[in-house]
Amino acid sequence: MIVYGPVPSRRLGQSIGINNIPPKICSYSCIYCQLGRTDKMRAVRQKFYRPEDIFHEAELKMKQLDSQNRHADYFSFVPDGEPTLDINLGTEINLLKQFHVKIAVITNASLLWMDDVKNDLMKADWVSVSIDAADNNTWRKIDRPHGSLNQRDIINGIIEFSQSYKGTLVTETMLVDGINDQEICIRKIAEQLLLIQPSKAYLLVPTRPPAESSVQRASKANLLNAVKLIQNISGVKTECITGDEEEEGFFFTEAVADDLLSITSVHPVREDIVDELLRKRNADKAVITRLVKQGKLLKFSYEGKKFYRKNIRNK
Ligand code: SF4
Secondary structure, eight states: OOEEEEEEETTTEEEEEEOOSOTTEESOOOTTOTTOSOSEEOOSOBOOSOHHHHHHHHHHHHHHHHHTTOOOSEEEEOOSSOGGGBTTHHHHHHHHGGGOOEEEEEEOOTTTTSHHHHHHHHTOSEEEEEOSOSSHHHHHHHHOOOTTOOHHHHHHHHHHHHHHOOSEEEEEEEOBTTTTOSHHHHHHHHHHHHHHOOSEEEEEOOOSOOSSTTOOBOOHHHHHHHHHHHHHHHOOOEEEEOSSGGGTTOOOOSOHHHHHHHHHTTSOEEHHHHHHHHHHTTOOTHHHHHHHHTTSEEEEEETTEEEEEEOTTOO
């Protein structure tokens, strides 16, 4: 399923997800990635799905929402990999504009040094770029980039993009204990944010099972310190997203199994939230047991909580 949701999002309201990249094709293999390690590292853009197929799925989704008297605030490109690897991203954004719904892209920014990627993202209304580190060593440790990528080019690409982009640009920094949450790392990130001047800098912590089990979230004290430092140095409004805010209120249609698989493909969901939603919809937990048995859904533990995640390697 390429088009899924809508998923309620704190930042984007009701957001229809566009999964324009097949499972785990990415230019990074971040240690905190909730989809596991990247087994298909790429740094060259290519074709994946046909833009008209994405448009067709989006059209069906819009009709379904219409029939339910519901609306969407955004189409969000937030796939199982890096969305800008898709050479047709700009064409897809142009096609989706016909629905008069805003377009968001959440990217790791690793290809923003390329002019065609900048041009594609210019078409979106809201773009989030990742900046997990501003020094080469920490970047390699946390994001484990494709060998051909150069961090200076990427940061320069983000700065250039920010100078001509007319939409809303935000940044995301995932703070991992002992990796990028020390003051020296945060200061360097803040110095770049001073040049980029996004509308907002979001600081996140891993709240779902990460690719590497040793990954721990940054402490509250380090997070608060990071907020202060970034605001003081860059003047950019900074906000933390540390909880499960975006999980509450997932919408499940009657086709609970399909919805659960589409949402958990990019967003592991806590077991208690799934249980509560099944209860509200009078759905039987057997649907979950069946998906786990079929190998379509995986059960994980992280920080003492149980999660479900789609098994993206199950065909
Ligand atoms: S977190 Fe995003 S950028 Fe990092 S490996 Fe996962 S999909 Fe790629």
